[in-house]
Amino acid sequence: MTTLISEPNDTWDPILAEVFSCLPASFNDVLACVNKRWKNLADSAYWKPDLLLYSWGHKLSAGHHNSDDEDGDHELNLNDFEANEDERNWIGAPKMLECFYSPRPSFQIQQVASGDYYTLALSLDGQVCDFIQVFQLLLTIYMHSIAALFFTAFVDRSSSGGSRF
Amino acid sequence: MPELQNVVEVAVTAAGYYHMRGRGRHTHAAAVTSEGSLYMWGANANGQCLLPISSQSVVLRPKQVQVQLPGFEASEPSLPVLHVGCGVEWTVLQMDAPRGSTEATGYTKSASSAGCSSSSDNHSSYAYRVYETDAEPLMGQYRHRQVVPFVCKLREVFWGMQEVDHGRDGRGNDGGLSFTGTPRLEPLAQLACGAFACCLRARNGELWSFGSSSGPDEANGSLLGQGVNRNPVTTTAALGFQLGPPLPREMARRVHMPDGAGAVVSVSGSSYTFVAVTDAGVAYSWGDSDGGSLGHGQRRCNAPFAINPRPDPSYIAAAAEREATAASTAAERRDRHARRANRALEFQELMRTTLLSLVGGGLIPDEDEDDFDEESDDSWDIPSDSSDSEDDYIPVVEEVIGGIDRCGVQEGSQSGTGDTVRIRNASVSYTNGALVTHDGTVLVFGGGSWANGISDSEGHTEMVPHNAHMRQLVWRGVAKGYAIDSLVLAHRHAFVLARKVPPQPLAACSSPSSPLPRNVRKACED
Numbered sequence: 184m185t186t187l188i189s190e191p192n193d194t195w196d197p198i199l200a201e202v203f204s205c206l207p208a209s210f211n212d213v214l215a216c217v218n219k220r221w222k223n224l225a226d227s228a229y230w231k232p233d234l235l236l237y238s239w240g241h242k243l244s245a246g247h248h249n250s251d252d253e254d255g256d257h258e259l260n261l262n263d264f265e266a267n268e269d270e271r272n273w274i275g276a277p278k279m280l281e282c283f284y285s286p287r288p289s290f291q292i293q294q295v296a297s298g299d300y301y302t303l304a305l306s307l308d309g310q311v312c313d314f315i316q317v318f319q320l321l322l323t324i325y326m327h328s329i330a331a332l333f334f335t336a337f338v339d340r341s342s343s344g345g346s347r348f
Numbered sequence: 349m350p351e352l353q354n355v356v357e358v359a360v361t362a363a364g365y366y367h368m369r370g371r372g373r374h375t376h377a378a379a380v381t382s383e384g385s386l387y388m389w390g391a392n393a394n395g396q397c398l399l400p401i402s403s404q405s406v407v408l409r410p411k412q413v414q415v416q417l418p419g420f421e422a423s424e425p426s427l428p429v430l431h432v433g434c435g436v437e438w439t440v441l442q443m444d445a446p447r448g449s450t451e452a453t454g455y456t457k458s459a460s461s462a463g464c465s466s467s468s469d470n471h472s473s474y475a476y477r478v479y480e481t482d483a484e485p486l487m488g489q490y491r492h493r494q495v496v497p498f499v500c501k502l503r504e505v506f507w508g509m510q511e512v513d514h515g516r517d518g519r520g521n522d523g524g525l526s527f528t529g530t531p532r533l534e535p536l537a538q539l540a541c542g543a544f545a546c547c548l549r550a551r552n553g554e555l556w557s558f559g560s561s562s563g564p565d566e567a568n569g570s571l572l573g574q575g576v577n578r579n580p581v582t583t584t585a586a587l588g589f590q591l592g593p594p595l596p597r598e599m600a601r602r603v604h605m606p607d608g609a610g611a612v613v614s615v616s617g618s619s620y621t622f623v624a625v626t627d628a629g630v631a632y633s634w635g636d637s638d639g640g641s642l643g644h645g646q647r648r649c650n651a652p653f654a655i656n657p658r659p660d661p662s663y664i665a666a667a668a669e670r671e672a673t674a675a676s677t678a679a680e681r682r683d684r685h686a687r688r689a690n691r692a693l694e695f696q697e698l699m700r701t702t703l704l705s706l707v708g709g710g711l712i713p714d715e716d717e718d719d720f721d722e723e724s725d726d727s728w729d730i731p732s733d734s735s736d737s738e739d740d741y742i743p744v745v746e747e748v749i750g751g752i753d754r755c756g757v758q759e760g761s762q763s764g765t766g767d768t769v770r771i772r773n774a775s776v777s778y779t780n781g782a783l784v785t786h787d788g789t790v791l792v793f794g795g796g797s798w799a800n801g802i803s804d805s806e807g808h809t810e811m812v813p814h815n816a817h818m819r820q821l822v823w824r825g826v827a828k829g830y831a832i833d834s835l836v837l838a839h840r841h842a843f844v845l846a847r848k849v850p851p852q853p854l855a856a857c858s859s860p861s862s863p864l865p866r867n868v869r870k871a872c873e874d
Contacts, residue, residue, distance in 0.1 A: 208827075228829025233848045235830055239821070240841030276823035277790060277844050295845060296360040297838035298375050301390075309354040311379055311410075 200230035208235075208284040232284060234291040234307065237277035244302075246280050351410040354382045361390070361434045363777045363838040364543045364619020376434055379410060384428025386413045386441070396437045433539035433546060435559075436619075440546050442536050542617030542635075545571040547603065547624070553611020555603040555624060567620045567636035570650035573603040604651040605632065614834070616775040623781060624652060629770030631655045631783055639779030640794040643818070657769040657783055657791055657818055775837035782842055783818070784835045788825035790844070791818040 203214060203225065215225040224230075238245035283292050288307035296303045304312050360377040376390030376397055387410040388397040397404070398413045431442040538549040545559030557572040570576060603624075605612065610626040617623075620636035623643075632652035633642040643655040772786045780795040826832060826846040833847040 211827075226828055228827065228848055231827070231829065231848065234833070235827060235846040237826070237844040237846065238841060239823075244838070244841035245843075276821045277842075278823075279827075292845065294358060294834075295836045295843045296358045296377070297363065297836050297841070297843065298360040298377075299363045299839050301360055301375050301377065302838070302843075303358040303360055303377055303379075305355055305358045305379075309352075309356065309382065311349045311352040311355050311358055313349065313377075 196224060199224055200227075204230050204232075204286045207281055208279055209281065230286075232286055232291050234283075234293055236280045236283045236292045236295070236304075238280055239274045239277045242272045242274055244300075245274055245278075246282070246302075247274050247278060349410055352379050352381070352387055355379045355387075356382050357431060359432045359434045359539075359541070361436060362542055362618050365778055376407075376439070377410075378432040378434055378439065380429050380432050384430065386429045386432060387411060388413050388439070391437075393437070396434075396439050398439065431536060431539045433541035435541040435546065436543040440539050440541055442539060442548075538615060540615040540617045540622070542571060542622060543619035545617070545622070547573075547615045547617055547622055549612055549615050549624075553613070553627065555605060555612045555615060556601060557603050557622075558601070563620055563636075565620070565636075569635050569637055569642075569646070569648050571620060571622065571635050572601070573622060573634040573650070573652050574601050575604040575651045603634075606652065606654065609652070609654075614773055616835075616837075618776040618778060618837075621776045621779070621781070623655075623774040623776045625771050625774050629772070629786070631657070631771040631774040633774075633776070633781065636779075641776065641779035641781060643781050643783075643793040655771075655774075655781075655783065655793075657771060657785070772832045773835040775835045775842070777837040777839060777842075780837060782835055782837045784832045784844060786831065788832055788846075790821040790823065790835075792821060793818050 199221070203211075206214070211225045215222040238247065283290055283304075285291065289310050291307045292304045293307050294305040296305075301313065306312070357380045358377065359379075361375045376388065376392065378389075379387045381387070386398075388399070389407040389410045390397065391405075392399050392407050393405050397407050397411070399407060399411065429441050433440040536548050537551040540547040540549065542559070544563040545557060545561075548556040548558075550556065555573075557574065559572065561567075561570045561572050561574075561576075563571060605624075605626075609630065609632065610628040612624045613627050615622065615624040618641075620638075621633060621641045622635050623631055623633040625631050631643075632654055633644065634649045634652045635642065637647050637649055642649055642653070644653050646653045769789075770786050771783050774781065774783045776782075776794075778795070781793045783791040783793075785791070826844070829849055830846040831849050832844060834845045836843040836845075
């Protein structure tokens with residue numbers, strides 16, 4: 184362990200890099216604090232994934248719905264709930280998507296195609312995943328359907344002389 | 349998606365706005381594999397997935413599609429697809445031409461692109477194979493060759509642009525016509541679809557476009573970037589199609605890039621805007637300018653116009669002047685009005701004493717306030733007790749000014765640097781646009797109309813004037829050792845793809861100052 188941490192042995196660097204590559208990207212800052220050798224290794228990109236994906240905007244659309252909030256706890260204000268809700272769900276600047284930070288080619292994204300409620304991500308090994316907005320699309324369709332049914336029921340009742348709701 | 353393996357390209361209907369569009373209901377997607385197979389899924393209400401409409405109005409899972417261009421026998425194998433793009437209810441394919449490619453003299457590979465589309469109220473469609481010619485006389489000469497109508501099975505309209513392939517049979521003959529000269533159009537490198545128009549980027553950096561010039565919502569600038577807004581706004585011709593022989597505008601034509609702009613390296617499209625980036629690091633945009641969507645001050649932009657990623661001094665001066673004359677709240681205006689009245693009283697008093705001293709009295713100026721309103725040209729200065737329709741206008745003005753204020757602060761932060769800003773990639777969505785530089789700086793513009801956008805870092809969008817300029821996102825940039833590769837902007841979210849910087853040359857790797865480990869340096873030396 185001492186060798187891994189302090190001894191400048193190039194034999195151990197590939198092993199360290201292998202270990203580093205299995206850690207989340209957010210660990211890089213921690214690793215860089217150990218010593219200069221680790222910092223050099225942590226700052227180096229040769230062991231890191233070939234591709235990184237960043238996103239910003241609405242959390243649900245940008246893929247950060249599972250990410251922890253770095254800004255700390257938000258104070259809940261019921262009088263301004265919508266504004267707080269909007270701020271909570273907003274990433275103001277590009278932020279790395281940790282789920283695609285991996286040495287495995289199937290997790291490295293080489294192309295992104297994004298529409299209104301649909302995002303396709305193409306990985307290095309030719310796999311395609313659709314993510315992020317599927318449930319939002321379904322929710323939209325569901326809400327439209329509910330609204331249509333509700334409106335239909337309302338019209339039916341009105342035309343038949345029934346009470347409004 | 350387990351159905352998709354060895355995919356090399358994916359496409360989805362671009363985010364954007366237009367009337368009568370249900371969000372998500374018109375979205376379809378496509379994927380191309382390394383073997384040239386085409387998979388499509390999503391909305392198929394108008395056959396945009398190239399599947400029978402009657403059987404599948406929505407394709408839930410990716411399904412392989414066999415594409416047969418008109419003029420080819422059904423028994424022939426499906427043509428391999430090279431690129432795919434998805435618009436609204438239409439699809440564009442670039443396909444590898446099977447015939448004449450190996451035998452043709454003059455070039456080695458023959459690539460063609462064909463657009464497949466449909467219109468919902470167009471029950472009898474024609475298919476066109478339009479051969480690229482740049483000059484009008486040539487079009488007349490080859491008219492019978494260029495327009496080959498076909499009645500399609502699935503109501504799709506096939507619309508293609510093919511390289512001049514010196515004839516189908518490889519000997520320069522096809523129906524008695526012979527094309528001479530070198531092919532003008534290089535093989536395509538990218539298809540960028542908006543909602544109603546498509547841009548084709550050739551590998552030599554040329555940019556071509558076809559489709560509707562203004563879209564159903566009548567864009568105030570041409571979506572094709574060909575210099576003229578032809579404005580063919582009809583429902584049946586939303587994509588530039590119409591019954592009968594195609595007009596010249598339906599052909600893919602070269603986008604009018606400014607002289608010396610260089611080769612286009614990327615292009616992106618939304619519903620009513622397009623943006624292209626050249627190898628010189630300059631971004632050009634064209635199309636509809638609502639909400640500052642173009643990032644420059646052109647109100648009617650029919651051809652690519654350079655986006656200045658730096659603050660525009662004239663814009664800042666105009667904004668400052670506008671701010672000086674108009675940027676104040678109602679309370680501030682009342683205060684200023686009171687100060688003005690006080691100054692008027694002081695002026696009256698000064699005049700009174702002066703005149704009294706001169707003529708001995710008798711000349712007293714009128715105390716009507718209006719006579720002393722030296723800033724009567726301040727047309728927006730609305731009285732606080734006004735009850736007319738201008739009351740609704742006040743908050744809008746204040747909001748606009750607020751946007752200018754915020755823009756100005758961030759523009760000032762950029763103006764200090766003297767180096768050239770080289771744009772690496774650009775993307776547009778709705779009335780939003782984003783640029784990313786080589787060093788990872790992200791600039792956002794527009795977003796002031798319709799479906800909002802991601803204008804500021806908090807996600808709030810404000811009404812900004814049409815010529816609002818850049819706002820820079822504050823972030824750490826990409827990780828060390830990486831460079832921006834691409835940028836994708838969608839509705840209120842965006843993606844930035846960073847690629848690892850290619851390794852240094854071996855000489856640099858093996859140098860003692862290289863940060864690489866010793867064994868890697870030794871391997872470089874070996």
